Amino acid sequence: MNVHSGEVDLAVQVRGTSGPVVVLVHGYPDTHEVWDRVAALLEEDFRVVTxxxxxxxxxxxxxxxxxxxLDHLARDLFAVIDAVSPDEPVHVVGHDWGSIQSWEAVTTPGARIATxxxxxxxxxxxxxxxxRRRLSFAHIRQFFRSWYIAAFHLPVVAPAFWRLYLARRWGGVLRRLEGVRTTPAKTIASDAVNGISLYRANIRQVMRAPRQRFAPMPVQVVQPVHDRYVRTEPLDLERWVPSLRRRRxxxxxxxxxxxxxQVARMISEFVTDTTPPRELVVVTGGGSGIGRATAIAFAKAGSKVVVSDVDIVAAEETAKLVGGHAYEVDVRSEEAVRTWARQVADEHGVPxxxxxxxxIGHSGSFLSTTTExxxxxxxxxxxxxxHGCRAFGELMVERGEGGHIVNLSSAAAYLPSKILSAYATSKAAVFMLxxxxRAELAPHAIGVSAICPGVVNTNITATTTFSGVSAEEERRKQDRASRLYARRGFGPEGVARExxxxxxxxxxxxxxxxxxxxxxxxxxxxxGLLRAFAKLDLG
Known part of the structure; x- marks a missing residue:
C-alpha cells in the first residue's frame, strides 16, 4: 500500500493479521528489506509494518x-501509523537513521506510540x-567513529563515490566489515545518494542548537557491542527517558x-512486558563461605540469585537469606550440571x-597424594x-546478549608450594582456563574473570583433606589451619565485594x-624468589 505524506508517497508493507502493531523503520542506506528476517519471526504474533x-x-x-x-521524517512515521492503526497506539522499532528519525517522533508530544x-x-x-560536556575520551572515540559524516558533507565527491564505486560493492563491504551476507536492494545507488541529504539536512543544524527532547513512553535501547559507528552508553538517556531499558x-x-x-526476541519481549528484568546470577557452592557471601552481595545489589551446592540444606539457607532459589548439584558430574543449567534457563531465564x-581444599606433598x-x-x-563454563556459556552465546563468567581460582595458582601440588595445580588450571x-568469548560480549583469594576465613579449612596422615592428625591440621585463617581476619565478604x-x-x-x-x-x-621460597619448610 502507498501512504501519502507531504510531497512524497511512502511504500508500506504489512505482514500478519492480528496482534499489536509493530512498525519497523530502516536506516541508511537500506530499504525495508533490512527488516525481512526480523519481520518473518514477528509476524506470527504481531501485525508487522515496514x-x-x-x-x-x-x-x-x-x-x-x-x-x-527530521520533522518531515517524523510526519512520515505519523502518516504510516495513522494508515495502519488509526485507533490504537503502535510499537515502533528503529535502526540506524530509522532510529534517529523515530526519536524525533517519540519525543513529539501526543505521539501515538506505545513503546x-x-x-x-x-x-x-x-x-x-x-x-557540550567537558571533553572526554568518549567524545574523542565517537568523533573518530563518525568520520564518515564529514565525508558525506563533501559536495560532488560523496555522491560520485557511491554511484561510481561503492554501490555495486556494498554487499561485499557488509560481508567483510560486518560478517553479513545479503543482497543489497536494486535501488542501492539512488538510495545511498538520496540518503546523504539526511546528514546534510540535520546533523549540523540539530547539533548546533539541541532541543530538550523527552520520551514519555517505555524505551528500549539496544546497543550492539561491536558497533563500529555509534555508542549510546554515554548519553545519559535516563535524563530524557523516565522508563528506560538498556540491552546489549x-x-x-x-x-x-x-x-x-535475537533482535526479534528483544522486540517481542519488550512489547509484551516493559518491566526491566533483574540481573540473574548463578553461584555454585553457594551454601557457605565465599559462595554464600557472593550470593548475598549480588542480592544486595538488586540481582536475582540462584545457588547450588551438594549440601541442599545449606543451599536453601542461602536462598532464604537472598530471596533466591536453591538446587542440589554435584558439579563433578557434567550431566548434572547440564541438566541444572537447562532447568535454570527454563525456570528463571539464561543467567x-x-x-x-x-x-575443596587439599594439602600434601606430590608423592604422598594418592591418585584418588x-x-x-x-x-x-x-x-x-x-562443566559450569560449558553448560552456561553455551546458553549465553545462544542468547546473544553477553554476560559474565567468574571462576574462583586462588593465589596458589601462581604461588608454588611443595605441600599444595594437587590444589595449586587445579587452581592454576582454572586460572589459565x-x-x-576470555579470549574465546570476547566476540560474544561475555567477560571472564579469575578471582584469586589468599588466606580467607571460610569453612574450607575445616573440610580440607591431608595426604599421608591419620584421621586424628588430619583433624589437628584442620583445626590449626582454621585458627590461623581466623587470626588472619579476612572474611568471605571481602572476596564477594571483589x-x-x-x-x-x-x-x-x-x-x-x-x-x-x-x-x-x-x-x-x-x-625465582617464589620458587626459592617454595623450598622452605614452614610447617
Whole structure:
C-alpha cells in the first residue's frame, strides 16, 4: 500500500493479521528489506509494518535537501501509523537513521506510540547535549567513529563515490566489515545518494542548537557491542527517558541482518512486558563461605540469585537469606550440571552472571597424594568449573546478549608450594582456563574473570583433606589451619565485594587479599624468589 505524506508517497508493507502493531523503520542506506528476517519471526504474533523511508526503495523522494529534515521524517512515521492503526497506539522499532528519525517522533508530544526500541541510532538532540560536556575520551572515540559524516558533507565527491564505486560493492563491504551476507536492494545507488541529504539536512543544524527532547513512553535501547559507528552508553538517556531499558547484543552495526532471531526476541519481549528484568546470577557452592557471601552481595545489589551446592540444606539457607532459589548439584558430574543449567534457563531465564565457586581444599606433598585424592581435587576444582563454563556459556552465546563468567581460582595458582601440588595445580588450571575462555568469548560480549583469594576465613579449612596422615592428625591440621585463617581476619565478604566489582569492570584477573596481590606481583617480577621460597619448610 502507498501512504501519502507531504510531497512524497511512502511504500508500506504489512505482514500478519492480528496482534499489536509493530512498525519497523530502516536506516541508511537500506530499504525495508533490512527488516525481512526480523519481520518473518514477528509476524506470527504481531501485525508487522515496514516501509521505505522517503528517498529510499519504492518510496518517492522530496524535491529538495530540506525535505529530509527530521520533522518531515517524523510526519512520515505519523502518516504510516495513522494508515495502519488509526485507533490504537503502535510499537515502533528503529535502526540506524530509522532510529534517529523515530526519536524525533517519540519525543513529539501526543505521539501515538506505545513503546520504542532504538538500535544503533541516537537522538541527535541528546547527542548534541552530550557533546557540550567537558571533553572526554568518549567524545574523542565517537568523533573518530563518525568520520564518515564529514565525508558525506563533501559536495560532488560523496555522491560520485557511491554511484561510481561503492554501490555495486556494498554487499561485499557488509560481508567483510560486518560478517553479513545479503543482497543489497536494486535501488542501492539512488538510495545511498538520496540518503546523504539526511546528514546534510540535520546533523549540523540539530547539533548546533539541541532541543530538550523527552520520551514519555517505555524505551528500549539496544546497543550492539561491536558497533563500529555509534555508542549510546554515554548519553545519559535516563535524563530524557523516565522508563528506560538498556540491552546489549553481541553483534555489529547491522544487527537486524546478522542476528535477526535475537533482535526479534528483544522486540517481542519488550512489547509484551516493559518491566526491566533483574540481573540473574548463578553461584555454585553457594551454601557457605565465599559462595554464600557472593550470593548475598549480588542480592544486595538488586540481582536475582540462584545457588547450588551438594549440601541442599545449606543451599536453601542461602536462598532464604537472598530471596533466591536453591538446587542440589554435584558439579563433578557434567550431566548434572547440564541438566541444572537447562532447568535454570527454563525456570528463571539464561543467567547474566555465573560464578563457578564450588571447590575443596587439599594439602600434601606430590608423592604422598594418592591418585584418588588427585582425582577428587581435579573433579571438583577443575572439572566443576569446566562443566559450569560449558553448560552456561553455551546458553549465553545462544542468547546473544553477553554476560559474565567468574571462576574462583586462588593465589596458589601462581604461588608454588611443595605441600599444595594437587590444589595449586587445579587452581592454576582454572586460572589459565579463564584467560583462554576470555579470549574465546570476547566476540560474544561475555567477560571472564579469575578471582584469586589468599588466606580467607571460610569453612574450607575445616573440610580440607591431608595426604599421608591419620584421621586424628588430619583433624589437628584442620583445626590449626582454621585458627590461623581466623587470626588472619579476612572474611568471605571481602572476596564477594571483589567479585561483584570484577563483573562490573570486566576485570580479567583479581588478586583479592594483600598476600595474593604481593604473590601476583612477585610471580611476574621475581618468579625465582617464589620458587626459592617454595623450598622452605614452614610447617
Amino acid at each position: 516501509y521505505d523511508v522517503r528517498g529510499a526503495g519504492a518510496s518517492s523522494a522530496p524535491s529538495t535537501e530540506d525535505g529530509y529534515r 520504542f526500541t532504538s538500535i544503533s541510532g541516537p537522538c541527535l538532540d541528546h547527542m548534541g547535549h552530550w557533546s 547484543i553481541a553483534a555489529g552495526h547491522w544487527a537486524p541482518l546478522s542476528h535477526p532471531a 547474566d552472571v555465573v560464578v563457578n565457586n564450588a571447590g 585424592q588427585w582425582q577428587r581435587v581435579l573433579d571438583v576444582n577443575l572439572w566443576g568449573v569446566v 579463564s584467560d583462554c575462555l 567479585i561483584v566489582q570484577a563483573v562490573r569492570d570486566n576485570r580479567a584477573v583479581v588478586p583479592v587479599t594483600v598476600e595474593a596481590k604481593a604473590a601476583r606481583l612477585a610471580s611476574r617480577a621475581a618468579p
